[in-house]
Amino acid sequence: MSWLERLAAIAIKETRQLARDRITVGLIVGIPTIQLLLFGYAINYDVRDVSTVVLDQARTSLSRRLVGDLGATQVLGGIRQAGSEAGLRRAMQRGEANVGIVIPADLERRIAEGRRPALQILVDGSQPALENVAQGLGAMPLLRRAGELPAPKPVEILVAYNPERRTAVQIVPALCGVILTMTMVVFTASAIVRERERGNLELLITTPVTRGQLMAGKLLPYVAIGLIQTTLILLLGWWLFDVPVAGSLVDLYLGALLFIAASLSLGLFISTLAQTQFQAMQMAIVTMLPSILMSGFMFPFEGMPAIAQAIAQVLPLTHFNEIIRGIVLRGARLTDMQPELAKLAVFLVVMLALSVARFRKRLD
Amino acid sequence: MSAAITARGLARRFGPVVAVAGIDLDVPRAQIYGFLGPNGSGKSTTIRMLCGLLVPTRGTVSVLGHPVPRDAEVVRRKLGYMTQRFSLWDDLTVAENLDFMARVYGLDRGLRCERVAARIAGYALGAAAGQRAGTLSGGERQRLALAAATLHEPELLLLDEPTSAVDPQSRRDFWESLFALVARGTTILVSTHYMDEAERCHRLAILDRGRISAEGTPRELARDIDAVVIEIEAEDLLAARRALAALPEVRSVAQLGHRLHVLLSRDAAEPGRRVAAALAGHCPDARIERVGATLEDVFVAATRLKDGPATERVA
Ligand SMILES: Nc1ncnc2c1ncn2[C@@H]1O[C@H](COP(=O)(O)OP(=O)(O)OP(=O)(O)O)[C@@H](O)[C@H]1O
Ligand SMILES: [Mg+2]
Numbered sequence: 001m002s003w004l005e006r007l008a009a010i011a012i013k014e015t016r017q018l019a020r021d022r023i024t025v026g027l028i029v030g031i032p033t034i035q036l037l038l039f040g041y042a043i044n045y046d047v048r049d050v051s052t053v054v055l056d057q058a059r060t061s062l063s064r065r066l067v068g069d070l071g072a073t074q075v076l077g078g079i080r081q082a083g084s085e086a087g088l089r090r091a092m093q094r095g096e097a098n099v100g101i102v103i104p105a106d107l108e109r110r111i112a113e114g115r116r117p118a119l120q121i122l123v124d125g126s127q128p129a130l131e132n133v134a135q136g137l138g139a140m141p142l143l144r145r146a147g148e149l150p151a152p153k154p155v156e157i158l159v160a161y162n163p164e165r166r167t168a169v170q171i172v173p174a175l176c177g178v179i180l181t182m183t184m185v186v187f188t189a190s191a192i193v194r195e196r197e198r199g200n201l202e203l204l205i206t207t208p209v210t211r212g213q214l215m216a217g218k219l220l221p222y223v224a225i226g227l228i229q230t231t232l233i234l235l236l237g238w239w240l241f242d243v244p245v246a247g248s249l250v251d252l253y254l255g256a257l258l259f260i261a262a263s264l265s266l267g268l269f270i271s272t273l274a275q276t277q278f279q280a281m282q283m284a285i286v287t288m289l290p291s292i293l294m295s296g297f298m299f300p301f302e303g304m305p306a307i308a309q310a311i312a313q314v315l316p317l318t319h320f321n322e323i324i325r326g327i328v329l330r331g332a333r334l335t336d337m338q339p340e341l342a343k344l345a346v347f348l349v350v351m352l353a354l355s356v357a358r359f360r361k362r363l364d
Numbered sequence: 365m366s367a368a369i370t371a372r373g374l375a376r377r378f379g380p381v382v383a384v385a386g387i388d389l390d391v392p393r394a395q396i397y398g399f400l401g402p403n404g405s406g407k408s409t410t411i412r413m414l415c416g417l418l419v420p421t422r423g424t425v426s427v428l429g430h431p432v433p434r435d436a437e438v439v440r441r442k443l444g445y446m447t448q449r450f451s452l453w454d455d456l457t458v459a460e461n462l463d464f465m466a467r468v469y470g471l472d473r474g475l476r477c478e479r480v481a482a483r484i485a486g487y488a489l490g491a492a493a494g495q496r497a498g499t500l501s502g503g504e505r506q507r508l509a510l511a512a513a514t515l516h517e518p519e520l521l522l523l524d525e526p527t528s529a530v531d532p533q534s535r536r537d538f539w540e541s542l543f544a545l546v547a548r549g550t551t552i553l554v555s556t557h558y559m560d561e562a563e564r565c566h567r568l569a570i571l572d573r574g575r576i577s578a579e580g581t582p583r584e585l586a587r588d589i590d591a592v593v594i595e596i597e598a599e600d601l602l603a604a605r606r607a608l609a610a611l612p613e614v615r616s617v618a619q620l621g622h623r624l625h626v627l628l629s630r631d632a633a634e635p636g637r638r639v640a641a642a643l644a645g646h647c648p649d650a651r652i653e654r655v656g657a658t659l660e661d662v663f664v665a666a667t668r669l670k671d672g673p674a675t676e677r678v679a
Contacts, residue, residue: 009464012464013460016460017453020455199450199451203447203451203452206440208437208440208470361436361437362417362433363418364419
């Protein structure tokens with residue numbers, strides 16, 4: 001009997017057990033579907049209809065036109081008037097309005113002089129997304145419309161690869177990596193630790209099966225599951241959010257395969273440290289949070305402090321995000337992604353080596 | 365042929381806990397060798413060291429002529445191990461469990477099918493073949509575990525308390541199958557809490573707090589017991605018990621129906637006379653009789669009397 005047959009025996013057994021575990025099967029399909037629906041519909045970087053309170057001290061036709069213009073942008077919505085400065089502050093304090101606009105009584109003169117600011121915009125700083133709104137409003141060519149003075153044309157930004165600036169286009173590929181990170185690490189770590197907890201491993205390691213066969217046989221079914229999940233996410237992204245794959249599917253699957261292997265190797269390593277499934281779960285979460293927070297999924301990578309960027313370099317998700325974004329959105333080829341591929345490969349090899357070194361066919 | 369298992373000065377500690385405190389072991393081939401000992405006496409730890417699952421703190425082990433743990437992988441091909449806790453897969457059926465273990469032991473296709481079918485028939489698992497192992501009764505589970513451990517016809521079987529949670533009839537059947545294996549040349553090492561099982565072993569080691577406190581055939585152990593056994597019949601057994609408690613040489617008193625079964629130190633001079641004198645005042649009707657020791661007496665003498673001389677080796 002060959003080496004491979006024994007490995008296959010483990011893989012078949014694992015698959016059989018998996019198929020009988022209804023909850024896990026449900027999670028394999030459910031996690032990607034629910035996450036994609038939740039994030040795809042809920043996360044929206046485009047801010048619209050921000051509630052606004054206006055204190056118009058000028059009460060001229062120009063000031064009324066300005067308020068009308070602001071409303072027309074659709075960024076601000078539900079514009080209400082405040083009677084006094086105190087009223088405006090109260091509205092913001094209570095959270096009834098997130099943006100406050102003060103139009104001074106001497107609006108016309110300020111515009112004519114052009115030295116003092118014409119408007120004062122107050123933004124609720126406790127809501128991070130609104131800062132962009134303030135910046136956007138600051139750059140609005142309000143004064144051109146007023147026709148009194150030629151205002152400098154604001155810089156025009158051209159958005160390549162996602163011309164309509166739809167959030168879903170950024171979210172779908174990024175979610176692919178996040179979902180794989182969440183499922184792959186937890187599934188493998190708990191699959192192995194469960195056998196330790198239930199005592200199956202004591203029997204298994206007293207047989208002639210080798211460490212390599214045991215580990216590879218346990219991981220193989222999860223590689224297939226990872227690829228199934230990738231397919232599911234891409235299909236849902238294309239179908240629900242109209243996100244097509246610009247690059248080659250073969251490249252995409254090869255990249256995903258490497259990332260899946262890297263995530264599984266992390267799960268494997270965790271399984272050599274944890275004694276119980278609970279511990280494995282905690283450790284998986286410890287690695288998952290930085291992956292999700294630091295890989296550029298939540299916050300722009302460029303804005304993070306150097307230490308966070310260094311940590312992010314170690315995380316497979318950071319590199320996979322680059323790869324999948326490139327292939328799905330920009331139509332890049334795998335050969336363009338060599339540094340990222342190399343970093344993923346290094347992670348995989350190191351994790352496997354650590355796992356093999358730690359996994360003994362012994363109980364102590 | 366050399367012994368199936370030889371161990372010298374074998375010891376294992378877990379931090380401050382000394383689980384096995386230096387034991388010597390010679391298990392002859394094609395026999396059933398028993399480990400009898402109370403909870404925590406080191407039976408499982410010893411068995412795990414024999415199959416290379418735990419590395420000894422001290423001492424040497426040779427199993428089927430190979431040093432362990434160095435040659436553990438070689439030994440594992442010739443060894444069947446039944447863990448104390450059921451450790452086949454609850455969510456696989458009986459047949460799937462056996463097929464998987466046969467593959468893991470590297471039996472090729474023809475042999476695999478033949479052996480799995482033979483074990484299902486031989487261990488009366490036919491009716492349950494398609495049933496998930498997690499839903500089996502205690503007896504079926506234990507037959508399945510033994511069937512799995514013998515698929516590759518190992519030379520040596522290590523069975524760690526195989527009959528806990530099994531009814532007496534199933535236990536009898538189980539032991540019949542062990543003797544059938546021994547008849548084919550298999551060596552079996554079995555740990556147990558049960559006296560009737562210990563009685564069936566060819567040889568026996570009584571473990572107490574990590575040491576072998578007695579070793580030999582059941583008959584030798586009963587003959588060489590380091591104690592005198594008497595039985596007392598009396599009207600008022602409670603009064604007799606109280607009287608006996610005053611005697612320093614009394615090591616244990618157990619009531620068996622209308623009688624008291626008493627273990628006395630061997631070094632006491634004329635033990636019968638002293639007991640009679642002690643009882644005379646309290647229950648004059650007492651009849652005292654010296655009897656042969658049972659294995660249970662041996663077990664009690666070898667384990668429970670922690671501070672007495674009985675913890676010295678008997679054989
Ligand atoms: N992995 C371990 N870590 C720490 N202590 C252990 C470990 N395994 C066993 N022990 C301790 O070693 C001693 C012997 O345990 P062992 O399991 O060998 O006893 P046993 O004779 O098999 O008992 P039982 O009849 O209950 O199965 C016990 O005190 C136990 O607590
Ligand atoms: Mg035990």
